[in-house]
Amino acid sequence: MNSITSNSILSRSLRFSLFANTRLTTNTKSHYLDFSSKRNTSTLKNVKAPRVLITGGLGQLGMAFARNLRAIYGSDNVILSDIKQPSDDVRSLGPYIYLDILNYALMEKAVEECRIDWVIHLSAVLSALGEKNPKLALDVNINGFQNILEVSKEHNLRLLTPSTMGVFSVHSGKTNTPDFAVMRPDTIYGISKIHMELMGEYYNKKYNLDFRSLRYPGIISADSQPGGGTTDYAVDIFHSAIKTNSYSCFLKKDTSLAMMYLDDCIEGTLKLLTAPEESLKQRVYNINAITFSPEELAQEIKKQWSPDFKIEYKPDFRQHIADTWPNSLDDSNARRDWNFDPKIRSTEQLVSIMLSKLNKN
Numbered sequence: 001m002n003s004i005t006s007n008s009i010l011s012r013s014l015r016f017s018l019f020a021n022t023r024l025t026t027n028t029k030s031h032y033l034d035f036s037s038k039r040n041t042s043t044l045k046n047v048k049a050p051r052v053l054i055t056g057g058l059g060q061l062g063m064a065f066a067r068n069l070r071a072i073y074g075s076d077n078v079i080l081s082d083i084k085q086p087s088d089d090v091r092s093l094g095p096y097i098y099l100d101i102l103n104y105a106l107m108e109k110a111v112e113e114c115r116i117d118w119v120i121h122l123s124a125v126l127s128a129l130g131e132k133n134p135k136l137a138l139d140v141n142i143n144g145f146q147n148i149l150e151v152s153k154e155h156n157l158r159l160l161t162p163s164t165m166g167v168f169s170v171h172s173g174k175t176n177t178p179d180f181a182v183m184r185p186d187t188i189y190g191i192s193k194i195h196m197e198l199m200g201e202y203y204n205k206k207y208n209l210d211f212r213s214l215r216y217p218g219i220i221s222a223d224s225q226p227g228g229g230t231t232d233y234a235v236d237i238f239h240s241a242i243k244t245n246s247y248s249c250f251l252k253k254d255t256s257l258a259m260m261y262l263d264d265c266i267e268g269t270l271k272l273l274t275a276p277e278e279s280l281k282q283r284v285y286n287i288n289a290i291t292f293s294p295e296e297l298a299q300e301i302k303k304q305w306s307p308d309f310k311i312e313y314k315p316d317f318r319q320h321i322a323d324t325w326p327n328s329l330d331d332s333n334a335r336r337d338w339n340f341d342p343k344i345r346s347t348e349q350l351v352s353i354m355l356s357k358l359n360k361n
């Protein structure tokens with residue numbers, strides 16, 4: 001279970017700038033707060049906060065989204081959901097409901113009863129877990145997504161679902177991989193995420209569904225544990241360094257992958273979520289921040305934590321997955337269309353922030 005901190009991930013200055021940039025959108029359903037514009041307005045009259053549903057909210061990323069969205073739109077307007085039992089902490093921070101995305105009727109009921117406007121759909125089975133249980137991954141990532149898509153269309157919702165660099169493959173190019181590249185992923189996770197991207201685009205064109213997606217690199221967070229991915233080593237290594245001053249890594253030392261610190265992932269996603277529709281030239285965007293290998297990360301941990309930190313390399317089935325993924329993504333379209341601008345751009349910065357956060361806990 002994630003440990004929950006009371007602090008919002010958005011720094012005070014970012015939150016200030018989000019509020020300062022607030023303006024009315026011309027959404028056809030009603031007027032919502034929009035935080036993407038650079039324009040400043042003095043009036044917030046007649047502004048309605050959207051009601052946001054987060055699915056799969058008790059995984060690595062969900063609580064960070066809830067915390068930040070609640071800081072902006074108010075606790076009661078952000079409904080967290082999952083199929084897991086929430087801790088008392090989670091319950092005390094705002095509304096939580098049980099919601100299995102494989103149950104269409106339950107989902108429709110939740111959307112109607114909670115008067116949902118926007119969905120952040122996080123439920124998924126990630127790459128490593130998906131290879132262990134492809135049937136489960138197909139069910140959750142494809143059938144579950146179809147349910148979300150259909151409910152979103154029927155209720156005219158805005159739907160944001162993260163995608164992944166796992167949609168790419170050895171045929172896509174390793175470095176600076178563009179938004180539009182050859183995609184022949186080797187994992188059920190990658191295949192199901194391409195399905196998600198294409199179906200979202202199809203519903204956008206055919207039914208005018210306001211679908212938005214962005215391809216994350218591996219996300220690194222201090223307050224929450226990853227759940228079954230190939231990039232998980234880059235979180236586990238910090239916990240292990242602090243506990244035992246050593247780490248056994250399941251990837252080879254020179255496996256460079258694209259990575260991103262949680263705050264940049266959340267800030268970027270909220271920018272896309274709130275961007276005016278007319279600024280979106282496409283429905284799925286790459287985002288990018290840092291590149292490092294296990295060996296480079298370990299070197300930096302040695303420098304900043306302890307020169308005695310020991311790492312050994314015991315590659316397992318996840319090595320093959322990592323070998324097919326990019327070490328950086330071309331995110332120029334995200335920068336152009338909705339001002340994506342990550343703050344943590346070096347391994348040095350990342351290690352410093354992770355160590356200081358974990359040491360405080």
Ligand SMILES: NC(=O)C1=CN([C@@H]2O[C@H](COP(=O)(O)OP(=O)(O)OC[C@H]3O[C@@H](n4cnc5c(N)ncnc54)[C@H](O)[C@@H]3O)[C@@H](O)[C@H]2O)C=CC1
Pocket residue numbers: 055056057058059060061062081082083084099100101102121122123124125126140144161162163164165215216217218219220225226227228229231
């Ligand atoms: N964490 C990362 O490094 C990256 C994440 N992403 C994407 O971001 C999203 C969130 O990722 P994480 O929080 O890391 O995933 P996670 O694996 O930590 O959490 C997924 C959540 O989905 C829930 N879930 C599973 N089956 C469900 C069902 N039938 N109904 C409702 N919920 C169900 C699980 O209980 C879990 O809490 C996913 O779509 C993932 O593909 C993309 C790239 C990188």
Ligand SMILES: CC(=O)[C@H](N)C(=O)O
Pocket residue numbers: 126127128163164165166189216217218219228229230231232
């Ligand atoms: C990059 C991802 O999608 C995820 N972290 C995974 O490793 O499966």
